[in-house]
Amino acid sequence: xxxxxxxxVFAGVxxxxxxxxxxxxxxxxxxxxxxxxxxxEATESATVAATIAPTEVVTPVPNITEPESxxxxxxxxxxxxxxxxxxxxxxAINRGVASNTIVLLLLLPLIATxxxxxxxxxxxxxxxxxxxxxxxxxxxxxxxFGGLLLFAMILMISMLCxxxxxxxxxxxxxxxxxxLLFISLGTFGLMVGSSFIKLIDISQISIxxxxxxxxxxxxFVRTQLVKSKNEAKNLMMGTLILAITGAITMNINWVxxxxxxxxxxxILLVLIINLAVGNYTGIRFSEIERFKKAIRQKNTxxx
Numbered sequence: 001x002x003x004x005x006x007x008x009v010f011a012g013v014x015x016x017x018x019x020x021x022x023x024x025x026x027x028x029x030x031x032x033x034x035x036x037x038x039x040x041e042a043t044e045s046a047t048v049a050a051t052i053a054p055t056e057v058v059t060p061v062p063n064i065t066e067p068e069s070x071x072x073x074x075x076x077x078x079x080x081x082x083x084x085x086x087x088x089x090x091x092a093i094n095r096g097v098a099s100n101t102i103v104l105l106l107l108l109p110l111i112a113t114x115x116x117x118x119x120x121x122x123x124x125x126x127x128x129x130x131x132x133x134x135x136x137x138x139x140x141x142x143x144x145f146g147g148l149l150l151f152a153m154i155l156m157i158s159m160l161c162x163x164x165x166x167x168x169x170x171x172x173x174x175x176x177x178x179x180l181l182f183i184s185l186g187t188f189g190l191m192v193g194s195s196f197i198k199l200i201d202i203s204q205i206s207i208x209x210x211x212x213x214x215x216x217x218x219x220f221v222r223t224q225l226v227k228s229k230n231e232a233k234n235l236m237m238g239t240l241i242l243a244i245t246g247a248i249t250m251n252i253n254w255v256x257x258x259x260x261x262x263x264x265x266x267i268l269l270v271l272i273i274n275l276a277v278g279n280y281t282g283i284r285f286s287e288i289e290r291f292k293k294a295i296r297q298k299n300t301x302x303x
Contacts, residue, residue, distance in 0.1 A: 085263040104137070106259045109270045111136055111246040113277075118242060120277050123286025126239030127219050135216060135239060136246030138209040144244055146202040147209070150190060151240075155217045157186045162221065183214060
């Protein structure tokens with residue numbers, strides 16, 4: 001019972017963290033500019049030739065589902081070998097590949113690289129590298145506060161269901177199925193309720209962000225059972241911090257444009273940074289305080 005109360009308190013802290021993040025982000029970015037992703041559209045008359053014709057690109061809009069307004073030209077230029085990826089991107093767009101998908105595919109390894117740097121250099125840890133990256137994509141779709149609110153609700157429902165279903169002593173899978181039923185009903189209620197509040201409107205999100213949130217909540221519950229309550233909280237907070245950092249980075253307008261118009265540089269940057277981080281053997285920033293005494297003794301011996 002005490003663990004459940006602590007978990008519910010932790011979920012409340014997550015919501016408060018969401019309020020803080022929204023207040024910080026909204027101070028720099030208008031509310032209607034969340035979920036920004038560059039859109040590229042090829043004209044119907046576009047054809048693939050030796051040199052690909054310039055493609056019309058739509059500047060970022062507040063919502064990727066809304067009609068585009070201001071247009072500019074996406075010109076990969078004449079092929080010189082270096083801009084091969086840009087030529088392929090332009091050709092793919094002319095063939096009907098969704099530009100949103102292209103941008104997100106290029107952003108995914110960049111955010112995973114950011115998570116890797118924050119883990120091995122700064123000491124932030126979470127549920128692996130893919131979970132924070134997926135949750136960052138979820139926050140991009142729901143907004144940071146909307147995503148945190150959705151996760152807090154799913155976590156509270158999951159913890160309450162676990163507490164109640166223990167009394168029935170049923171098998172694990174049926175218990176998880178009942179848990180999923182209440183999570184689905186609660187999520188539906190939250191979507192309906194958020195449609196009346198413009199700041200946290202998540203009524204139009206797809207099923208995938210919800211599934212990612214359920215997966216994160218399940219990881220939290222599993223870690224509590226397998227390891228410890230403190231370990232679960234530390235991993236959860238680390239995952240949310242990494243995901244929020246990734247979501248804010250992906251939501252920056254110039255980052256999206258840079259990724260879209262410089263895919264070769266992004267590929268090279270991801271490879272170089274990860275090769276460097278993969279061979280990093282120094283102390284993490286979060287461990288400096290822990291090993292301060294040993295570092296001081298080592299410096300004394302060297303001097």
